[in-house]
Amino acid sequence: MRNLYCALLLGLLVVICLQSFAAGNNGKSPEECCFNFFKKPVPVRSIVSYEETRDDCPKAGVIFITKKAARICVDPGFKWVKRAIDQIDIRNVESSTGE
Template identity: 90%
Template structure:
């Protein structure tokens, strides 16, 4: 009977260790997610670039990177965010054709 308890305990420990290793080594976890959003419009002239958050994030978001290297999460559903993204894209296309 004692061998049965030892085997069960050892099996439980192995399963627990495997589960914690799998959770700790998840290579697909998002690098940056937005959990709080900046609500006030940011002047487009202050924004250098933007990044969209990964699909694995619980909320869709856009990260604006400003000239002062600040990273600000904004809600992509806001009209001002969509307009800013469009203007940044146009600015980047125009800038790349100057070469």
């Protein structure tokens, strides 16, 4: 009977260790990365803001947040993405200065 308790305790410890290792590995993972990119241009008037993905993501990306709260991953290398980011930045500066 004692061997059974020892085996159960050892098994429980192994499960706890494996779970803590998995949680520790996920602790440094990016909150959100882009793995697939939306290729068609998104109208700037429908974009509220944008976020750049973190440096530790496998691919650099930009996430556009729309008025409908949709999050759209786009490739920052596309010309239309760069123009949209510039327009959003200008719009944000103008709204913060009250113009």
